[in-house]
Amino acid sequence: MLTIKDLAVSFRTRRGEVNAVRGVSFEVKEGETLGIVGESGSGKSVTSYALMRILDAGGRIKAGEAVYSGVDLKRASERDMQGLRGREISMIFQNPRAALNPIRKVGHQIEDVLRRHARADAQNARAKAIEAMEAVKIRDAEARYDAYPFELSGGMCQRIVCAIALACDPKLLIMDEPTTGLDITTQKAVMELVTELIRERSMSSILITHDLGLAAQYCDRIVVMKDGAVVEAGDPVRLFARPQHPYTRKLVDATPREGASIRELLPAEVRTPEPPRRISDEALLSVRDLVKTYAGKSGPVHAVKGVSFDVKAGQSVGLVGESGCGKSTTSSMVVRLLDPTSGRILFAGEDLAKRPAAGFARDPMRAKIQMVFQDATDSLNPRHTSRQTIAEPLRAMAGLKGRARAERIEELADLVGLPRPLLDRFPHQLSGGQKARVGIARAIAVNPAFLVLDEPTAALDVSIQAIVLNLLVDLRARLGMSYLFVSHDLHVVRLLCDHVVVMKGGEIVEQGPTEQVMTAPADPYTAELLEAAPKPPARDAA
Amino acid sequence: MNTMTEIPPAKTALAEPQAPPVRSKGALDHVIYVLRDNPVTLLAFAMFAVLMAAAVLGPSLVPYDPLATNASEALQPPSAAHWFGTDNLGRDVFSRAVVATRLDLLISVAAVALSFVIGSALGAAAGYWGGWLDIALSRVLDTIMAFPLFVLAMGIVAALGNTIENIVYATAIINVPFYARLVRAEVNIRREAGFALAAKLAGNTDLRVLALHIFPNALPPMMVQVSLNLGWAILNAAGLSFIGLGVRPPTAEWGIMVAEGANFIVSGEWWLAIFPGLCLMFAVFTFNLLGDGLRDMVDPRRRT
Numbered sequence: 013m014l015t016i017k018d019l020a021v022s023f024r025t026r027r028g029e030v031n032a033v034r035g036v037s038f039e040v041k042e043g044e045t046l047g048i049v050g051e052s053g054s055g056k057s058v059t060s061y062a063l064m065r066i067l068d069a070g071g072r073i074k075a076g077e078a079v080y081s082g083v084d085l086k087r088a089s090e091r092d093m094q095g096l097r098g099r100e101i102s103m104i105f106q107n108p109r110a111a112l113n114p115i116r117k118v119g120h121q122i123e124d125v126l127r128r129h130a131r132a133d134a135q136n137a138r139a140k141a142i143e144a145m146e147a148v149k150i151r152d153a154e155a156r157y158d159a160y161p162f163e164l165s166g167g168m169c170q171r172i173v174c175a176i177a178l179a180c181d182p183k184l185l186i187m188d189e190p191t192t193g194l195d196i197t198t199q200k201a202v203m204e205l206v207t208e209l210i211r212e213r214s215m216s217s218i219l220i221t222h223d224l225g226l227a228a229q230y231c232d233r234i235v236v237m238k239d240g241a242v243v244e245a246g247d248p249v250r251l252f253a254r255p256q257h258p259y260t261r262k263l264v265d266a267t268p269r270e271g272a273s274i275r276e277l278l279p280a281e282v283r284t285p286e287p288p289r290r291i292s293d294e295a296l297l298s299v300r301d302l303v304k305t306y307a308g309k310s311g312p313v314h315a316v317k318g319v320s321f322d323v324k325a326g327q328s329v330g331l332v333g334e335s336g337c338g339k340s341t342t343s344s345m346v347v348r349l350l351d352p353t354s355g356r357i358l359f360a361g362e363d364l365a366k367r368p369a370a371g372f373a374r375d376p377m378r379a380k381i382q383m384v385f386q387d388a389t390d391s392l393n394p395r396h397t398s399r400q401t402i403a404e405p406l407r408a409m410a411g412l413k414g415r416a417r418a419e420r421i422e423e424l425a426d427l428v429g430l431p432r433p434l435l436d437r438f439p440h441q442l443s444g445g446q447k448a449r450v451g452i453a454r455a456i457a458v459n460p461a462f463l464v465l466d467e468p469t470a471a472l473d474v475s476i477q478a479i480v481l482n483l484l485v486d487l488r489a490r491l492g493m494s495y496l497f498v499s500h501d502l503h504v505v506r507l508l509c510d511h512v513v514v515m516k517g518g519e520i521v522e523q524g525p526t527e528q529v530m531t532a533p534a535d536p537y538t539a540e541l542l543e544a545a546p547k548p549p550a551r552d553a554a
Numbered sequence: 555m556n557t558m559t560e561i562p563p564a565k566t567a568l569a570e571p572q573a574p575p576v577r578s579k580g581a582l583d584h585v586i587y588v589l590r591d592n593p594v595t596l597l598a599f600a601m602f603a604v605l606m607a608a609a610v611l612g613p614s615l616v617p618y619d620p621l622a623t624n625a626s627e628a629l630q631p632p633s634a635a636h637w638f639g640t641d642n643l644g645r646d647v648f649s650r651a652v653v654a655t656r657l658d659l660l661i662s663v664a665a666v667a668l669s670f671v672i673g674s675a676l677g678a679a680a681g682y683w684g685g686w687l688d689i690a691l692s693r694v695l696d697t698i699m700a701f702p703l704f705v706l707a708m709g710i711v712a713a714l715g716n717t718i719e720n721i722v723y724a725t726a727i728i729n730v731p732f733y734a735r736l737v738r739a740e741v742n743i744r745r746e747a748g749f750a751l752a753a754k755l756a757g758n759t760d761l762r763v764l765a766l767h768i769f770p771n772a773l774p775p776m777m778v779q780v781s782l783n784l785g786w787a788i789l790n791a792a793g794l795s796f797i798g799l800g801v802r803p804p805t806a807e808w809g810i811m812v813a814e815g816a817n818f819i820v821s822g823e824w825w826l827a828i829f830p831g832l833c834l835m836f837a838v839f840t841f842n843l844l845g846d847g848l849r850d851m852v853d854p855r856r857r858t
Binding site: 349378382383385394395438454 | 747748749751752753754755756757758759760762767770771854855
């Protein structure tokens with residue numbers, strides 16, 4: 013149905029021509045779901061943009077062939093492509109909110125596509141749009157027709173995007189990271205909906221993702237891409253069981269899965285035994301009846317409704333839940349960026365909740381509690397080099413100057429595995445993993461006893477995630493730190509934490525030792541979370 | 555802090571694949587790059603250099619004393635001896651136009667610098683702390699903006715007295731709201747940014763976070779505003795002089811020269827007003843072109 017042969021795409025940039033895709037070949041058969049898996053920069057999205065001929069300015073198809081049902085996509089006129097897009101080939105983008113026009117009712121946006129491809133006229137457009145919304149299982153479609161994108165949840169927006177993409181019964185659906193940024197249960201719901209629709213309409217589809225586990229679950233065949241080229245292709249179960257190419261092996265290894273220890277995420281040749289550490293019996297941090305209530309426009313909003321948990325010295329506790337469950341609010345209060353409405357935060361015997369967050373920067377306890385942020389890019393000052401970033405806490409809290417500070421910065425760089433020459437780079441000149449290292453170096457600069465990790469690997473590729481998680485394991489043993497690991501992903505939490513706290517709707521629904529919660533969840537919500545995570549096929553013993 | 559030096563170095567096993575080395579460039583390299591990348595910026599900077607040369611060296615280069623009158627040579631059309639002709643008192647228009655550059659640039663630069671500083675401080679405070687401070691400041695600034703700017707400046711100069719300092723103050727006050735609003739918006743969107751929170755965690759007080767972390771990130775768009783404003787400020791100062799509320803004769807200043815020359819256009823002596831007018835246009839045009847280039851120069855993200 014779709015055949016791609018030696019496709020090469022290049023971009024003109026300031027530093028000359030960049031070859032984003034170099035000689036990719038694959039085909040999609042009728043009714044087949046093909047997964048394109050690769051990490052950022054592998055050219056997987058660019059390949060799909062090239063097929064739709066929606067490359068950014070400066071990009072062009074340099075060589076190769078792309079034929080869809082006898083139409084040469086490389087040579088087709090822009091007019092022909094316009095007819096093809098949406099009607100024959102349709103696309104679902106990564107960020108559903110960005111893909112929708114924010115100031116147009118979602119119903120109208122569906123109508124636009126229908127009318128553009130003459131599937132509806134002014135009289136029946138509304139009815140057809142509602143029909144399309146019902147097809148993607150939107151409850152109460154009649155009422156949702158008049159909603160604006162900001163009034164809908166992320167999952168609901170993605171359903172609207174699906175409705176738009178499927179409105180004209182395309183033969184081929186390209187999904188570019190359709191569930192990135194969605195909660196794990198929403199991810200499952202969206203993926204199952206799409207798979208069902210694809211099967212029902214016997215469409216072909218391409219699923220582009222960085223998540224090998226997700227691809228394995230929903231695709232008939234997988235193509236693994238690296239640096240603009242296909243390194244391996246084949247059946248998902250086979251690919252997982254016996255990866256041929258070293259890169260595929262590395263990806264398979266790095267994908268968190270049941271039964272794998274944190275060290276097993278790393279390639280076999282660099283695995284070292286997990287360092288021993290000591291967990292004390294005494295609580296370093298005790299959170300008691302912590303409450304945060306915001307004054308909202310329509311009455312008070314209860315973000316956190318009385319949570320209590322302990323973190324022992326040397327222990328790592330996972331705080332798990334979906335977006336809006338109050339886990340980030342809780343961690344902000346613990347790290348003293350936000351004042352609680354009521355409750356106590358006992359740290360080393362002192363109630364920190366009594367000290368206002370506004371003046372906490374000058375508190376002697378500031379150096380003891382630090383944080384690694386979710387988005388490494390957002391958390392680094394774009395105008396500061398890595399060196400300046402790491403110097404901040406050393407200057408303000410340790411009072412280090414001149415040579416002593418410079419030495420300590422280099423020592424920290426070595427500690428987190430950041431090559432010293434990168435210290436003089438700006439954030440935009442660093443890769444995601446390098447930025448994460450800078451963020452970690454800054455957080456541990458003043459030897460904190462307690463570190464809050466707010467989804468520190470959420471924005472990273474799996475192979476980098478594996479490296480960063482292992483770095484955190486090494487650092488915790490070496491520096492004797494306690495972690496509060498905030499995450500939505502139970503499988504990642506399992507790797508790092510001794511104890512898990514599961515939150516939902518501002519309350520703790522379950523907490524206990526990690527193994528117990530993971531194997532025998534007491535609360536149905538925990539079970540649902542575990543169930544929703546993609547389950548990659550087993551890997552043959554290497 | 556000494557306890558930390560005992561930590562053994564990290565294992566190299568965890569090193570991830572290295573990106574190809576990026577050559578770090580100095581500030582000068584970057585400026586040269588921006589100039590080469592955009593010919594308009596290069597042109598703008600060349601024009602700016604001409605203006606600066608006229609301002610700095612002008613008085614020592616011009617062929618005639620800009621204030622010396624010579625009744626026998628009054629109202630001469632442009633010639634080889636007097637490139638821009640002479641005015642009704644026989645003064646060389648070219649010399650006067652060149653010498654005026656320094657005064658006009660001084661007024662506009664001083665006014666813009668003053669409004670930049672005041673506007674940034676007010677806007678940053680309003681954007682960062684919000685609340686009643688934001689509401690009060692925003693309304694005051696809105697009120698200033700609601701006045702016809704030139705009328706406001708006229709009022710200020712008329713009330714305070716007809717001196718160069720007062721022209722600077724008047725021009726500065728009417729420009730403050732533009733900076734304050736821009737900075738307020740830029741600071742507001744970064745108030746909760748990860749790097750601002752991280753700076754707080756690093757032990758920085760609110761004031762430091764604002765001044766050293768958030769505010770510098772607002773500089774690139776500010777530069778565009780600064781250069782546009784320099785153009786307006788020159789026009790404003792010249793305008794005040796034109797209606798007799800600014801620099802007083804016989805000082806050489808473009809606004810007065812245009813005002814004085816305007817009387818002679820009817821009788822055919824066009825050169826009196828046209829040449830200082832062109833100088834004014836040249837200066838405003840230069841500053842308007844300069845904006846984007848300046849923005850690119852203060853943005854480290856462009857240094858790739």
